[in-house]
Amino acid sequence: AHNSASLMGALLLDLFLIGDIRDLLVQGYKEIAYDQGDEIVMALSATGLGLALLPGVHWAPAILKSFKRTGALSERFVRILHKHARTALETGNFQPLAKVVTDFSRAVRALGPGPSSTAMRVVYTEGDLAKLAKAATLDPGRSYSLVALSGRKGFKRLDADGRNAGALVRKLKIGSRLGKTAKKSLGALPVSYLISVLLAGIALLLLALFKPRRG
Numbered sequence: 001a002h003n004s005a006s007l008m009g010a011l012l013l014d015l016f017l018i019g020d021i022r023d024l025l026v027q028g029y030k031e032i033a034y035d036q037g038d039e040i041v042m043a044l045s046a047t048g049l050g051l052a053l054l055p056g057v058h059w060a061p062a063i064l065k066s067f068k069r070t071g072a073l074s075e076r077f078v079r080i081l082h083k084h085a086r087t088a089l090e091t092g093n094f095q096p097l098a099k100v101v102t103d104f105s106r107a108v109r110a111l112g113p114g115p116s117s118t119a120m121r122v123v124y125t126e127g128d129l130a131k132l133a134k135a136a137t138l139d140p141g142r143s144y145s146l147v148a149l150s151g152r153k154g155f156k157r158l159d160a161d162g163r164n165a166g167a168l169v170r171k172l173k174i175g176s177r178l179g180k181t182a183k184k185s186l187g188a189l190p191v192s193y194l195i196s197v198l199l200a201g202i203a204l205l206l207l208a209l210f211k212p213r214r215g
Helices: 004-013 017-034 039-050 060-069 075-091 095-111 113-122 126-138 140-156 165-188 191-210
Strands: none
Touching: 017 039, 017 060, 039 060, 039 075, 039 095, 060 075, 060 095, 060 113, 075 095, 075 126, 095 113, 095 126, 095 140, 113 126, 113 140, 126 140, 140 165
16 A cells, blocks of 8 residues: 555455455465565455355454554564464464454454454453453443553453453542542642642651651
């Protein structure tokens, strides 16, 4: 792609069968001619062709390819995809890659492509993806809010079955409200009062440091 229009066209083609055929031809030629083919794209394209007759997940490899192209996947997850892609291309065993694609399709179906592109940034492992898929299926709104508000740190606190997403989001909202309230309260105090409190605290600290100790 040389401009935004050609990039959009390339990404839209990914949603159709011709996009998988295109990628297999392009990346296959690069691999044969220059040994520089993208193994992940080739394996996902082959998976997309294999799933073409399954309406529930046939679109998932295409969106996963688009996420990889646009940088919406974490580096650790890309390495996992690369490992499964190499296994699929070298041995013909597409099952590990198909499992990843299936979990990915569940997450995207629940969250939608846009929110999923944000959520996938916190996914580092296959276990993370399975957890995201379960949480998104149970409660897509709160699952996305958790990732958007707290990123990887909040996502790690999510249970394996994703059932505590609502509780975590409520805690985040309470903490956010308390922080805003404290900020407004401090902002309402006169500067002279805050300076007096600061000086008093420093004085008490010095007294504690230099007070003679018994025994």
